[in-house]
Amino acid sequence: MLPVATQPIEVLNRVFGYDAFRGEQAEIIDHVTGGGDALVLMPTGGGKSLCYQIPALARPGVGVVVSPLIALMQDQVDALRALGVRAGFLNSTQGPEERRETEAAFVAGELDLLYLAPERLRVESTLRLLDRGSIALFAIDEAHCVAQWGHDFRPDYLALSELHQRWPDIPRIALTATATEATRTEIAARLDLTEARHFVASFDRPNIQYRIEPKNEPRRQLIELLKNEHAGDAGIVYCLSRASVEKTAEFLTGQGYPALPYHAGLDARTRSENQARFLREDGVIMVATIAFGMGIDKPDVRFVAHLDLPKSVEGYYQETGRAGRDGLPSTAWLAYGLADVVQQRKMINDSDGDLAHRRRLSQHLDAMLALCETVECRRTQLLAYFGQAGEPCGNCDTCLTPPETWDGTVAAQKVLSTVYRLDKERRQRFGAGQIVDILLGRRTPKVEQFSHDQLSVFGVGTELTEADWRTVIRQLLAQGLLAVEGTYQTFLLTELSRGVLYENRTVSLRRDPPRQAKSRSRTSSAKAAAVELDADAAPLFEQLRAWRAGVAKQQGLPAYVIFHDATLREIATRAPGSLAELGTISGVGENKLAKYGEQVLGVLGHRDAPPDDHEDLFEA
Incomplete structure (x- = not known):
């Protein structure tokens, strides 16, 4: 049992072994320990958990932590018990006897922290249990799950506003690593925390090097990253689909890397076993959909790689933030291409929800595309998205190898003219491959079948390569000058296209710098440490x-x-x-x-x- 301690700094020293708080931790902890409500935004690895764990230990009663991370609760509790903290959890993985023991310990005041899955608070017996104990505070972890259109949305979180109604005198602290000002406002409204004090820490993770490169055989590019920079390192590889997860994990295993798949289509036992291996063994690579990663506390993840374009900057930031929690140099790497943009645009067009919802998804994607296509420092653009100013970092790809911009107005006009003639003159729509073949003057069977060699734009684009034209089309799509439609992902003009074709609007395009082979002396997590x-x-x-x-x-x-x-x-x-x-x-x-x-x-x-x-x- 812990010694009696009421001062937060004493708890920090005795229990966690640290001499001083970091950043805004002290202010947050003092505020909550004093009985105030708080909404805390702090990047992954910034020490969010201490912001509720220490007040729970310093205040009389039990800190009740609401967390969606059922699969990780045992690890969270084990880590606290290793510190001498009396911690327990209640969720659907427990048997009746274990649940009764935990409930009895809570009522008897023999716990310091109790972790609950949010759905348990919709069960009347759980509410009556909490009424029988002494509660120090309510902590709502991963609070972004309450945001209606977030990819981690949990309907059970919507009921958490009732905590204040039933226990009005118990302080509440909601925490998340990722939220814009608009999302912050939504979280506060949905959790009835409109009067809470907001704490927004810096979003900067200077130890992470952000790199985004054109997609060209992404699995081969991934192997180059692992071989040249992260041999023997633990990492996470994110893929958009379950099938891609399986194939990529199989590919890496075949190349001699210890890779495991993780997605919602796997049975619970397999997911649990793979997650346990990733957490407990050195150098394991987890290949996963976004179903994996929230709450993962593994400090020595040296890289996070994306083989597909994330849907939003929030998602990208949260996923890349799982690298380098220990503060050591780490990599956030993304391979990005035309097909990603086409696929994401189509998914938005085909998504459920009203026009406002699709517009919101488009805004999220536009911000992500702007980050991919920027010629400025990626870190400053990432920070600006969250409302934070920053200076060029010198540690992202655009700082280390600055890309050029070029006047792509004529190239854009050629692409848009081709799309216009296919649509208006022929009543036809085609994908990028056919547009490129027409511009390059290739008499392919498909070009001749539809007599596209008779179009006035046939062969007008020989000054660029096929890869160049695909880059142009990608950027036009990213800038909203092209749209994608239908099952076959064909292109059509937008309202903005007219300005380029008829109103002398200029189009500035990014020229990707030549790829340079990288090699670092570090070859393992042990050497990094x-x-x-x-x-x-x-x-x-x-x-x-x-x-x-x-x-x-x-x-x-x-x-x-x-x-x-x-x-x-x-x-x-x-x-x-x-x-x-x-x-x-x-x-x-x-x-x-x-x-x-x-x-x-x-x-x-x-x-x-x-x-x-x-x-x-x-x-x-």
Whole structure:
């Protein structure tokens, strides 16, 4: 059981082993500990969980955490218990006996934190249970799930506004890593948090290098990324469809990479086993749809790759934010091409919902396309989307290899004229391949079948290559100068097309820089974590990692639950000679010091350290 502590900074030091709060953590924690409501936006890896865990420990009663992450609740609870926090959960995975034990512990005040799935709060027996206990606060994690048109939307979250009505004196804190100002307003309204104080941390993750490149055999491009930059690293590869997930995972496995699939079409047991392997083993690559990743707390994910275009900047930011939670250099890589734009436009046109909904989806996609096509710093554009100013970062592809712009007005007019003549003169619509063949003057069987070699635009585009024309069409589609229609994904003009064809509107296009082979000396997560270690510390770090792996396997826990790499790196560098010295290392709290301290000192070669040093460490 934890020692009695009411001051947040004392809880931070005793339980979590840190000396100081980061950013706005202290202000948020003081506000909630004092009984105030809060809406918190903080990037993945920014320390959101401490913003409710510490107030729950500092206030009397049990902190009730509402989370949609049923598959991860056991890991979340295990991580807290490793710190000495009395944590439990209630969800559909439990048997009756385990559920009764957790409920009894809650009523008896023997828990510090209780995790609940949102659907349980729609069950009257759960509400009556909460009435019988003492509640310190309500934390609503992953609060963006309440946004009606978000890809993680959970209908059960809509009922959470009733928390304030039933328990008006209990403070509430809603947290998310991703939300524009409009989404923030929606979250506050739907959760009845309109009077809550808003805290918006910086969205910048400077350790992540954002790179977007033209799609050209994306699986081959992915292999180049892994081979040249991330051999042996843990990572996530996102694909749009379940079929693509399966094929990509199979492809990577065939190339010798430990890759696992994850999507909603797999049975629950397979998903659970694959997720557990990803969390517990080093260097595993998860190939997944967006069904995977929310709440994943694995700190050493070195890369997130997208083989298909995300639907929104919010989704892209949230997914890429799963890389580099430990603050070490990581990569967010996206392969993007014409077919992605065509597919996304068609999905919007075919989607359910009214015109306003489709317009909203189009706005999300337009912002994502603008990020892909920008010639400015990607990071500043990403931050600007969330209302935050920034300077060019020097660590994204457009900063490292600046692309050029060129006057594409004539090229645009040739494409639009071709689409116009096919539609108006021939009553025909075709995809990009036929348009390119016409512009290049290719007498293919399909061109001759429809007599397209008789069009006035036939052969007028020989100054560009096929790849160039596809890039032009992609950018015209991204700028709304072309639209896509129908099952066969054919092109037609838009209202904006007239300005280019008849009103002298200029069209500026992006010229993609030539691809350059990249090679980094880092070849594994272990080496990434060992950056800045001197010759003496590096072997100690490897010995500590090996010790941690054995302990984690023995206890059935992810390795990072024992200690993060950053903590092991500091231990290896400082080589503490006693428990008292070890207790000053960041990330070594009171419980972990008592549980693992002697073993760590043994790895360092200090096997005869006095066992009672830690008793003096937390006096007063």
